Amino acid sequence: MSTHPTHNEHHDPEGSKIGMWLFIFTELFLFGGLFLVYAVFRNKYSAEFHHAAEELNAFIGTMNTVVLLVSSMTVAMSVTAIQKGNSKKAIGLLILTVLAALIFMVNKYFEWSHKFEFNLYPGSDVVKGLDHGEILFYGLYYMMTGLHALHVLIGLVLLIIVIVRLKSGRITKDHYSLHENSGLYWHLVDLIWIFLFPLLYLIT
Amino acid sequence: MKNDKHPHISSYNQHITVLLVLLILTFITVAVSGLHFSTFSVGVALIIASVKGATVLTYFMHLKYESLFLKLIVAGVFLVYALVIVLTFTDYLLR
Structure with missing residues (x-):
């Protein structure tokens, strides 16, 4: 911007970091509501939750x-x-982080499609025939992991934007707020x- | 602000150490869940998850090296978060 020396770009890394944290708080409460619903129904239908959860693949869960x-470590290292x-x-x-996010989503795809093969999805005839507690478990399972997977996809897009801006030199040693905040996300x-x-x- | 000119930079080795701690805690959770402690294992799983969460917040999310202001608002929000969950759940249990 050498032709307009008075129009300096405004940079406030501390301010944008606090803004990012405020956004993270709203996300925490979004999931917090779901955790609360989970706690109440798990308390009410503990046997059904136990039974339904045995259908989940703990190995894929552990792998993910x-x-x-x-991937969290590689993001922290990139900052x-x-x-x-x-x-x-x-x-x-x-x-590497983007690759890890893709591996996560591929695992999720296999996990979900395996359940869909057995007609275990909300509203299916098989699920409708289950106990009330099991229906609630599957509802929460798809809602919580689905909302989380949506966040993985958003994070993936953010990380790709950061990579592009690093390549074009718009994110540098002195201006890396977007990089840092995407890392926080x-x-x-x-x-x-x-x-x-x-x-x-x-x-x- | 002196801090703005020289932000704290976490070392690569610290990130590796944090990852190892998180992985060990993950395998402990998986191992404990196989022991079938019933209600007790829920507590253990939640305690381990909280330790892991605190580790991510402190080191990966860099809170240890942030300003006191940021530390306080994060601590305050988690306090409100815990209160909302504990109070609402207690209300449900005592009905």
Whole structure:
């Protein structure tokens, strides 16, 4: 902007970080409501929840947990890399993160389509014939993992935008707010999964 | 602000250590769920999940090195969050 020296771009990394955190709080309460519904119905129908949860594939759940934890680390490392001015390394680490997100979604696809084969989806005749508690469990399972998967997809798009901007040099050592905030969003996706995983897949 | 010019940079090794801790905790949760403690295992699973969550917030989300203001609002929101869940659930249980 050398022709307009008075129109300096406004940068407020601290302010945008606080804004990102405020958004994260609203996300926490969105999932918090679902966790509360889960707690109430699990208390009311513990036997049915136990029975229905045995249908879930704990192995895929564990695998996806590991995938998300690793991806959280690669995002955190990519922020370290850009802070040190190494945008090539930051891009490489973000590509690993995007790959991890894709692995997560492919696993989810196989997990869900396997259930659909057995007609285990909300509103199907098989699910309608189950006990009331089991219907509620499947409703919550699809709602919570579905909403979480939507967040994975949004995070994926954000990370790709960050990669593009790193390549074009718009995110640099001095201006990396978008990178940092997208990282925070990705950690939020991980944070929610940390609670979803034991509550849905590991009921014994 | 001096902090703005020199933000804290977490080392790569710290991120690796945090990941290892999170993976170990994950495998403990999976192992404990196989032991069939019934109601007790829910508590253990939630405690381990909370420790994992706190680790992610502290190190990956960089809260340990943020301003006191940000730390306080995050702590405040989690307090409200816990209160909303505990109060609503208690209300449900005592009906």
